[in-house]
Amino acid sequence: MAGKPGFRIARTADLDALVALEERCFAGDRMSRRSYAAALRNPRALLLVIPGDTSLLAAATAFSRADSPAARLYSIAVDPAARGAGLGRRLLQAMETALRRRGAGALRLEVSTGNKSALALYRKSGYGIIGRIARYYEDGSDAWRLEKRLGGGLPRQKRAG
Ligand SMILES: CC(C)(COP(=O)(O)OP(=O)(O)OC[C@H]1O[C@@H](n2cnc3c(N)ncnc32)[C@H](O)[C@@H]1OP(=O)(O)O)[C@@H](O)C(=O)NCCC(=O)NCCS
Known part of the structure; x- marks a missing residue:
C-alpha cells in the first residue's frame, strides 16, 4: 500500500465490510448488521472508515443528538492485524474534528x-x-x-428567513 492509509465517510456499499470488521474485532456486544444499515441511513450518524487493500482496516461510528451538545462515540475498531500503528488515534481525531464541525461541544x-x-x-x-x-x-x-470537550460547539446560529 502506498503512503499512509486515509479515512473517508462510509457508504452503503461498505456494509458487508463493516460487519466483517466488527466480527474480527469484538467477541460480544457487536454492532449488528441491522444497526450498521440503519446508521448508514441516519443523518445524525457519522461513520468513518480507513480502507485497506481488500477490507476495512478501521471504522468508527458516532451519533450526534438534537437535544444535546454532546455526541456519542458508539464504536471504534481497528483490524487486529493493523493495531498499534496509530490508526485508532487518527480515526478518533478525524471523528472529533468532523463532529466539532457539525456543532458538537463534547464527545462521550x-x-x-x-x-x-x-x-x-x-x-x-x-x-x-x-x-x-x-x-x-x-x-x-x-x-x-x-x-x-471538543472546544467548539457553540449553539448553532439559526438561519434567518
Ligand atoms: C482500541 C483500539 C481501537 C486501538 O486502536 P490502535 O490503532 O491499536 O491504537 P493506536 O495505535 O492509535 O494507539 C493509540 C494510543 O493508545 C495506546 N495503546 C493502544 N493499544 C494499547 C495497548 N494494547 N496497550 C497499551 N497502550 C495501547 C498506544 O500506545 C497509543 O499511544 P502512543 O501513541 O502514545 O503509544 C484497538 O485496540 C481495537 O480495535 N480494539 C478492539 C475494539 C475495541 O475494544 N474498541 C473500543 C471499544 S470502546
Whole structure:
C-alpha cells in the first residue's frame, strides 16, 4: 500500500465490510448488521472508515443528538492485524474534528473497565472519566463513561428567513 492509509465517510456499499470488521474485532456486544444499515441511513450518524487493500482496516461510528451538545462515540475498531500503528488515534481525531464541525461541544463514550488498549487510546487522546456503569456489557463487566470537550460547539446560529 502506498503512503499512509486515509479515512473517508462510509457508504452503503461498505456494509458487508463493516460487519466483517466488527466480527474480527469484538467477541460480544457487536454492532449488528441491522444497526450498521440503519446508521448508514441516519443523518445524525457519522461513520468513518480507513480502507485497506481488500477490507476495512478501521471504522468508527458516532451519533450526534438534537437535544444535546454532546455526541456519542458508539464504536471504534481497528483490524487486529493493523493495531498499534496509530490508526485508532487518527480515526478518533478525524471523528472529533468532523463532529466539532457539525456543532458538537463534547464527545462521550462507554468503555469496558477491562479494555486496556481502548482506555489507553482514550486517556492519551484527552478523555476524562465522568462515571462508572455497573454491568453495562453482555459479559457483566462495568463500563467507564468518558468525555472529551471538543472546544467548539457553540449553539448553532439559526438561519434567518
Ligand atoms: C482500541 C483500539 C481501537 C486501538 O486502536 P490502535 O490503532 O491499536 O491504537 P493506536 O495505535 O492509535 O494507539 C493509540 C494510543 O493508545 C495506546 N495503546 C493502544 N493499544 C494499547 C495497548 N494494547 N496497550 C497499551 N497502550 C495501547 C498506544 O500506545 C497509543 O499511544 P502512543 O501513541 O502514545 O503509544 C484497538 O485496540 C481495537 O480495535 N480494539 C478492539 C475494539 C475495541 O475494544 N474498541 C473500543 C471499544 S470502546
